Each structure stands twice: as structure tokens, then as C-alpha cells.
Amino acid sequence: MTGEMKHLFTSGLIIMTMLSNAANSNELTIVNPADLFDPTGFGYSQAVVTPSGVRQVYVSGQGGADAAGVLPPDFAQQVDQAFANLNVVLEQSGARPDQVVKLTIYVVDHQPAKLGVVTNAVVSLFGASLPAQTLVPVDRLALPGMLFEVEAIAVVD
Known part of the structure; x- marks a missing residue:
């Protein structure tokens, strides 16, 4: 997952989507809800959502x-x-x-x-x-x- 990071702020949820430079649409979505502790300083994310078909x-x-x-x-x-x-x-x-x-x-x-x-x-x-x-x-x-x-x-x- 190289490329640009996009932050989406919706309904109190922070979603960081790693946009691949590849031509396909497979993306991993990193989810760190704004109303939970931000774990990134400790080297992890709350959840990662995978696309279908991987x-x-x-x-x-x-x-x-x-x-x-x-x-x-x-x-x-x-x-x-x-x-x-x-x-x-x-x-x-x-x-x-x-x-x-x-x-x-x-x-x-x-x-x-x-x-x-x-x-x-x-x-x-x-x-x-x-x-x-x-x-x-x-x-x-x-x-x-x-x-x-x-x-x-x-x-x-």
C-alpha cells in the first residue's frame, strides 16, 4: 500500500484509506474511531478492513x-x-x-x-x-x- 493517505471524518469515525498506486481498486481501510484512544503512537490501528476478493x-x-x-x-x-x-x-x-x-x-x-x-x-x-x-x-x-x-x-x- 504505497501512495497517498486520505482521511475521512464521518459520524465521529476517522477512516484512513491507503490508496494504492496500482491500477486496481483493492484498498485496505484503517479504522481508528475518534471516540476511542488513538493507538497509532503505540504502533497499531484499531481495525483494518480488507476489500473483497483478496x-x-x-x-x-x-x-x-x-x-x-x-x-x-x-x-x-x-x-x-x-x-x-x-x-x-x-x-x-x-x-x-x-x-x-x-x-x-x-x-x-x-x-x-x-x-x-x-x-x-x-x-x-x-x-x-x-x-x-x-x-x-x-x-x-x-x-x-x-x-x-x-x-x-x-x-x-
Whole structure:
């Protein structure tokens, strides 16, 4: 979704439509109601509406291990690697970050201080095309030492 952003203000609802430069009419609509908290500063949108007739890509949870399976002990390093891994899977699936409509993030031993690390990684990959997002604090993940995991849903035009 590259191109211009259009803001529509109707009935107390803020709708940001990302207009594609492509010749087709497939658009993702980002919805952040004016009477709800504005989540964009935290790297997400309240909802993303997909057009009909698009292909969906469901990406399994990506952790912070590198190609050799090595998990760094640092939370921020795992977050950065997980988003790098997510980007590779999206690319290999024929999707782009701006086509991601939903993220689910799992954080071991979640604390508010970790939000900044996650938000920075999300904004770095997605820019202004912030997907809907849920963060789930968990006790542990699939592997010992795994501190972070992100899964995604993308729509491809």
C-alpha cells in the first residue's frame, strides 16, 4: 500500500484509506474511531478492513531465532530478529509489510518498558501502514529462552 493517505471524518469515525498506486481498486481501510484512544503512537490501528476478493496470507508465529536456530538472550534483539523473520516470510509468500492487516504478539514476562521496543520494531517495518494488533503477555513460549513471538495476517491484491 504505497501512495497517498486520505482521511475521512464521518459520524465521529476517522477512516484512513491507503490508496494504492496500482491500477486496481483493492484498498485496505484503517479504522481508528475518534471516540476511542488513538493507538497509532503505540504502533497499531484499531481495525483494518480488507476489500473483497483478496488473497489472504496467515503467517505462523515468528520468534527471535536466526537461521541457525540461535536465540539471543536479549529481548530487543529477539524482537528485531522476529520482525526480520516475519519480513522474510511475507516476501516469500508474495506479500509486503503494508499488506499486513493483523498482528498478534506474545511477550514473556511483559512489562510496560517492553512496549517501546515492540512499538519501534513495528513502526520500523510497517511505517504508517499500522496493522491491527493484539499483545498477549505469556509465561513462556515454545522454546526455552524464547521471549517474543509475532504472527501476522496479510491480504495480497
